[in-house]
Amino acid sequence: MRIMGLDVGSKTVGVAVSDPFGWTAQGIEIIKIDEDKEQFGLNRLVELIGQYEVEKIVIGLPKNMNNSEGFRVEASRRYANEITKLVDLPIDFQDERLTTVQAERMLVSEGNVSRKKRKKVIDKLAAVILLQNYLDQHSKGAL
Template identity: 55%
Template structure:
């Protein structure tokens, strides 16, 4: 069972996919889009869902440091609803607080240049969103056993 993680931004969407056992997240790509041509974004997401045989999706939900949802959260909720409707698969929202900052730190520690970081930051944030979601699922599974 593969799960797709998405970091939905204003002009890019970071994409990550789990391994078939749902243990680890791998960054796939950063999809660039224009607001008035979102159909192209959904086309690409659909291709990736089919290519990787994705069974569910998790979309990052932006919140501020005290847990209040931001304006981007409203857009992310709408995006998640569209994915669920278009692809007929389960979609969860996941608190993505500080994932972009954490992704930035990881890339800096790996000595990735500022120019290259800008190109991959959303994909790395999607990895962090998906990995934390997978870890939660694993913890729940252990608790239920």
């Protein structure tokens, strides 16, 4: 089963998909959006869903460190609602606290990735991390 992971921001959506076995996550692309103008990049998202034969979507919930839900969590839930108007797929949510920080650290540790290049790939890498965390937690035999 192919699963798509989405890291939803106010200006971009990082997109990752799993392999057909649901073992590993790979980054696909970053879709530019504009929340203020209600431009959510849904046409491109639907294209990717079809191209990769996605059967489930996982959207990151950027909860606060105390586990409370703020504005960004609500924005992610609204994005999920927009998706359900276009595709009939199950949508799950994954706590994504610190995935962007983790992605930034990974890119910094590479050493050869400039700040400008990091900015271009960080959301995609964050989507990979949140999807991989989801796959690891939901794999057969996981505790």
